[in-house]
Structures are given as C-alpha cells and as structure tokens.
Amino acid sequence: MDLQGGPYLNIKALCSPLGAARLCQLAMGCAVIAMVTHSAGFSGSHGVFCMAAWCFCFAMSVVVFFLDATRLHSCLPISWDNLTVTCAAFATLMYVTASVVYPLFFVRIECPYAGCHVRDFRIAVTVCSILCTVAYGAEVALCRARPGQAVVGYMATVSGLLKVVQGFVACIIFGALANGSEYYHHAATIYCVAVYVLCFTLTTLMVIMTVCGRTKAVRCMSFDRFAVVCTLLEVLLYLSASVVWPVICFDAKYGSPWRPSSCPQGRCPWDSKVVVAVFSFINFGLYVVDLIYSQRTRFVSSNTRANPRV
Structure with a gap:
C-alpha cells in the first residue's frame, strides 16, 4: 500500500479491457517467438524481418505493461496516453505485415x-500472430478518441493514428528505394525522394512533439x-510526387512501361519502382483523409499528464 492507502500496483492495468488486451499481446507474442525459435524456424530477409518485428513488439509491450502496472510512467517526461496508443498502432501494422509475409514465404x-x-x-x-494483431487492434480501438471529443491525447484521434500509418508506409517506400530503384538517374525522381523524406520528417516531428x-x-x-498546415503541405508535396514518379519511371522516354524479361526476380529495379508508385498513391490518400479529419479535431494542449486510459 502507498501513503494514500491505495495499492502499489495499478490494478486497472490488469483488471480492465485494456489490461486484458495487453496480457493477450504478451501471451501471443511470447508464443510466437517460442514456436519460431523451437521448431517453426525462419530464414532469409523475410524471415529475419518477421522475427525482428515480433521480438521488437513483444519487448515494447513488456515495457509498456510494466510501466503501466507499476505506475512508473509518471516519472517519465512524456505523454503516456500518446505514447501507448502510438506503440499499439505501430505494433498493429508490424504484426499485420508479419502475419502476411510469414505464411506467404514459409x-x-x-x-x-x-x-x-x-x-x-x-x-x-501464423494463427498466434493474427490473434496478436487483433489484440493490438483492440488496444487502439479502446484508446481511440471518439468523434467530437476535445482530447489531450492527439495520437488517439484519427489524425494521430493516421500519422503512424503514414510513417509506416513511408518506411516501405524507403525500403523499395534502397532496393535498387535507381532513383538517382533522374533529377525528377531525386525530387520525389526529397518529398518522401521531408513528409516523413514532418510526420515524425509531430508524433515526437x-x-x-x-x-x-x-x-x-x-x-x-500546426498539424493542419503541415498536412496540407504534405498533401501538395505527395500529389506532385505521385504524378512525377510514375511519369518518369514508366514513360518510354525515361524508363520502361513494362517489366523487362531479363530483370532478376527480387532485385529488379522496375519492381521497386512499382512499389514506390503504389505506396506513393496510398500515402497521398492517407494524407488527404488526414487533412479532412483534422478539420474536426480540437486538441487541448496541456502541461499536465493525462491519466492512463483504462
């Protein structure tokens, strides 16, 4: 018991829907890692990615659950609600990707x-990974701000959650760019890369803030x-990149509209260019939706930490 007569541990971190979701994350995450290392196995870059995603999300969940159960997060100079919903949204995306990639290749x-x-x-x-995806998605749903609320936790709003998705999609774009996309051959595609980097930086900055x-x-x-201004700028930049990139990469004057028959599987620059083009359109759509929803968000700045969600 503490000096005020209450329990030392946060009972609501265990006996609540949110606590149940986090316990499910820990159980399923541990089961996935144990089965992969015991007998299921993994190999190659795809297997390494899946294993890294599972281990990272499991470690993150352990830290979040421990800090919430012990109330030690109150000693940290952070907004706890914003941090936890950001971690849950990011873990959901990581688990969704791993839950598709692992069965596809193994x-x-x-x-x-x-x-x-x-x-x-x-x-x-695969089954446990899907169940863990549902558990992380449940945490996001429990923490998400309802329409019309004036909230302190910006990351719990639709716009805040979209920031996480936008950053994740940008990471996929960067991975495709690094996989032999040959973007440095044209000034226009270098401009597109600069757009992706700038928008990712602005999005990350808002999340960190x-x-x-x-x-x-x-x-x-x-x-x-400020979020609306940045989002409008990102919409305009992504609009330009979504037009310039496919024109330069798939026009016969600069590139090839069809996949070359001699292109090696897995290391084909044309494939990387297609991935960048597709996910550029996806991120452009996400920024447009973000801009629409941000018109309805009324974020309440506060120097005091919000109470943990239960």
Whole structure:
C-alpha cells in the first residue's frame, strides 16, 4: 500500500479491457517467438524481418505493461496516453505485415523436408500472430478518441493514428528505394525522394512533439492548426510526387512501361519502382483523409499528464 492507502500496483492495468488486451499481446507474442525459435524456424530477409518485428513488439509491450502496472510512467517526461496508443498502432501494422509475409514465404500445404510438425508449427505461428494483431487492434480501438471529443491525447484521434500509418508506409517506400530503384538517374525522381523524406520528417516531428508533451513549442499557432498546415503541405508535396514518379519511371522516354524479361526476380529495379508508385498513391490518400479529419479535431494542449486510459 502507498501513503494514500491505495495499492502499489495499478490494478486497472490488469483488471480492465485494456489490461486484458495487453496480457493477450504478451501471451501471443511470447508464443510466437517460442514456436519460431523451437521448431517453426525462419530464414532469409523475410524471415529475419518477421522475427525482428515480433521480438521488437513483444519487448515494447513488456515495457509498456510494466510501466503501466507499476505506475512508473509518471516519472517519465512524456505523454503516456500518446505514447501507448502510438506503440499499439505501430505494433498493429508490424504484426499485420508479419502475419502476411510469414505464411506467404514459409507455410506450405505439403509437408517440408523437415516433417509435418514443422508445417504445423508454422501454421500455429501464423494463427498466434493474427490473434496478436487483433489484440493490438483492440488496444487502439479502446484508446481511440471518439468523434467530437476535445482530447489531450492527439495520437488517439484519427489524425494521430493516421500519422503512424503514414510513417509506416513511408518506411516501405524507403525500403523499395534502397532496393535498387535507381532513383538517382533522374533529377525528377531525386525530387520525389526529397518529398518522401521531408513528409516523413514532418510526420515524425509531430508524433515526437505529442509523445514528449511539447505541443506548445509552436508559439504562433495552436498545435491542431500546426498539424493542419503541415498536412496540407504534405498533401501538395505527395500529389506532385505521385504524378512525377510514375511519369518518369514508366514513360518510354525515361524508363520502361513494362517489366523487362531479363530483370532478376527480387532485385529488379522496375519492381521497386512499382512499389514506390503504389505506396506513393496510398500515402497521398492517407494524407488527404488526414487533412479532412483534422478539420474536426480540437486538441487541448496541456502541461499536465493525462491519466492512463483504462
């Protein structure tokens, strides 16, 4: 018991829908890692990515659950609500990706050379990964701000959650750019890369400001107005990049409208260019939706930490 007569541990971190979702994340995450290391196995860049995603999300969930249960997060100079919903949204995206990539590359109907027990373990890994995805999604749903609310936790709003998705999509674009996209051959595609970097930087900056509780750092305007200005700029920049990139990369004058037959599988610059083009359109749509929703957001800046969500 503490000096005020209450329990030392935060009971609501255990006995609440949010606590149940986090316990499910820990259980399923531990099961996935244990089965992969025990018998399911992984190999290659795709397997390494899946294992890294599972381990990172599990470690993040352990830290979040421990800090919430012990109330030690109150000692940190951060906005706890913003941090936890950001972590949950990011983990949801990571688990969704791993839950698609792992069965796509490692699960087969027929038994592999190692025996049917390996296949069964890999199927079990996929199922547990999907269940963990649902658990992280449930946490996001429980923490999400309802329409019409004036909230302190900006990351709990639709606009805040979209920031996480935009950053994740940008990371996919950067991965495709690094995978032999040959963007440096034309000044126009270099401009597109600069757009992706600038928009990613602005998005990351807004996330960091909210998580660190520095929403009053912009002195000339409120934070929600600052978010709208940045989002409008990102919409315009992504609009230009979404037009310039496919024109330069797939026009016969500068590139090839069709995939070259001699292009190696997995290391083909044309494939990377297609990935960049597709996800540029996706991120452009996300920024447009963000701009629409941000008109309805009324974020309340506060120097005091919000109470943990239950």
